[in-house]
Amino acid sequence: MLKRLILCIPLFYSTCLLAQDDLKLWYDKPARNWNEALPIGNGRLGAMIFGNAENELIQLNESSLWSGGPVNTNPNPMAPKHLDAIRKALRDEDYKLADELAKKLHGLFTESYEPLGDLSLRYNLNGTPTSYYRDLNISSAVATTHFNVNGVTYTREMFASAPDNVIVMRLTSSQPKALNFFIDASSPLYYSTEVVNENEIALHGKAPSHTDPSYMQTMEQSVIYNDPTLCRGMRFELRIRVKNTDGTINKSESGLEVKDASEVIIHLAAATSFNGFDKCPDKDGIDEKKIAAEHLTNSWSKTYDQLKSEHFKDYKKYFDRVGLSINGNPKKDLPTDKRLEAYTKGEIDVGLETIYFQFGRYLLISSSRSHGIPANLQGIWNHHVRPPWSSNYTTNINTEMNYWMVESCNLSELHLPLIDLIKNVALTGTLTTKNFYGANGWTIHHNTDIWATSNPMSGSPSWANWPLGGAWLSQHLWEHYAFTRDVNYLKETAYPLMKESAVFCLDWLIEQNGYLVTSPATSPENIYITDKGYKGAVSVATTMDMSIIRDLFTNVIEASEILGIDVEFRATLSEKKAKLFPLQIGKKGNLQEWYKDWEDAEPQHRHISHLFGLFPGREISPLKTPEFANAARKSLELRGDGGTGWSKGWKINVWARLLDGNHAYKLIREQLTLTGVEGTVYTAGGGTYPNMLDAHPPFQIDGNFGGASGITEMLLQSHLGNVHLLPALPDAWASGEIKGLRARGGFEVTMTWTNKKLKQATVQSLAGTSCTLRSNHPFTVKGLSVKSKPDNGGYIATFPTKKGSVYTILGK
């Protein structure tokens, strides 16, 4: 504590925040299962470290390793014929018929994200391990395991290096020549291993040509390898090279036997033949063997310390941009699983909450750095051949949730993999709109994969018949601009894609009772009950549909104004936007989810699709549209606080947007409820596994990212044209410091607060735009004759800024 204080006093508080030394997940026993293993990743290569003393298991992934091949964009040529019939049924209010006909618009399932393999280290220990310890340091992205056997300390240190494209391990023993182990590798996919020489093992593999989603109960083969065209099923390569300093290595048929060594360095390289979403991954694949070998050759020329310091430099470049400390970040000397358990039982532990926030940032830095391959439902960490929901990109909430925090948490570059994927799906999506609906522009439906699948899948229309994935993803194109103010990016990349998404929406809207509506429409993934008692999915003008389209049109209009182009198109959008079916308040005072004031088949459904306008949209706010904000609050109350991990993550954000910090905080506490530990049932759904990964259940990473985003929304909001400092602080976070959050308009914000009141902030202007600040308490801007004025229950002030300048805000 004293050391912290000494560090903090003479320096600015940004340095003080970085002194947080508790950013570790640590345990006093090995992982008993995957949900206790620790994830590392360089954005492309991922590993789950189990930390077993004797039989260490390291489960490996590579972000481009998926089943399948380029997608057939016209799998259902009869589809457009059914659209008019569905619309007629909906006009006739024959919802049953509409639901049935909607299934005639279905196409193919997405493919699956596949595991790469397992690395196994079998130690010859001759004794029982004691003093066991393992951790994952999230401020340096290094995992360590150590234990004692007969007075010898065995240590394993491991990290995934992005600059060098390899996973690196250092194994040591505290006494000379005590390391004896056997190393080999295997894969749950088709593979063969080759022991290349005394130092190297190669694993050559082949991914399935097709993998059915895990929720499909099929009598036929669900994982298929046979594709004579060589257009489906990519090849992959794993290379393991072992450097021993002073022992011996003997090769056997299956692996390498290391004997009597004191230190051993291992490099892992892997690559696939994936050559882009539209290329046959085998026949026209890239040379995965050559790439893996190159990565290995490059890394091999460097020392362990060199690799580690380059890894630190690279990782910290991202991680250190943001620091969070709440109430002094009290430390707890407890293993993370025990700490979670105590928290679950009601202990106060804001230190754990800040770790959870920074763990979200850690996970994104470790999983979102591959060109065109964003973080999927499990980031990059998956050990199932048929993973839950194919570990794909589910765009009716989950993929977007993964990226809600990317800009505000100062990781803007990590948005690019998603933006690259959007470019791909816009290409297949242009064919899908044409082939399925005879429409212009582009869209995708409720999920996609590395092959940029964009068609409506099979199954329940409540999720399959939702053609607004493109419009929702387009919000991310806009947000990247809103935060960075990069006009060139807006012009060259974002605007053309956003515009074509709007073109699809214009084609998709039809006129009904004087309004523009979507038809068919669903509200993912809820079911309504009509007045006649019919339970259905398909109707018209659901609130989510209309809100997403309003959001898209608003963003495209603004973008075209900034770029000074498309005057006529902009006028058309404005005119159509005014005619969109408006938000409705239902008889219970709720924000109506459906076109009519119907009941929900499942009132506590985990999705809250109809609240899009409140978050992540910017249509509803207690400050701008109190009536609709109250209705949204009522809807949330009716839905309740339950739900899966991501559902709670979503609700944290939504309650923060309602400026109710205490309710958001209640959900954070529930989100951090320990789950998945044998013999204990703390929670029925959602929660957090001992390794701090989010439970759907099973594991799904969106809850981690959604939770981190929610914490950010409690501390800073900027969606209403101003930068709102500390909009939703809960009572539990009376004092604190946050460094380096980003706000729309191109601002970087650092704040300290005490007694829930802003004490001081700095705002760095990155784009030179005028800045409007909002705070719940009065403030002044140092050096400028600017004083905040009362506004709608808070205080605001506007001042011009100079690019690069830093402004100090003093709370009163």
Ligand code: FUC
């Ligand atoms: C949606 C959700 C499920 C799950 C899946 C990946 O379909 O309704 O709960 O998160 O996506």
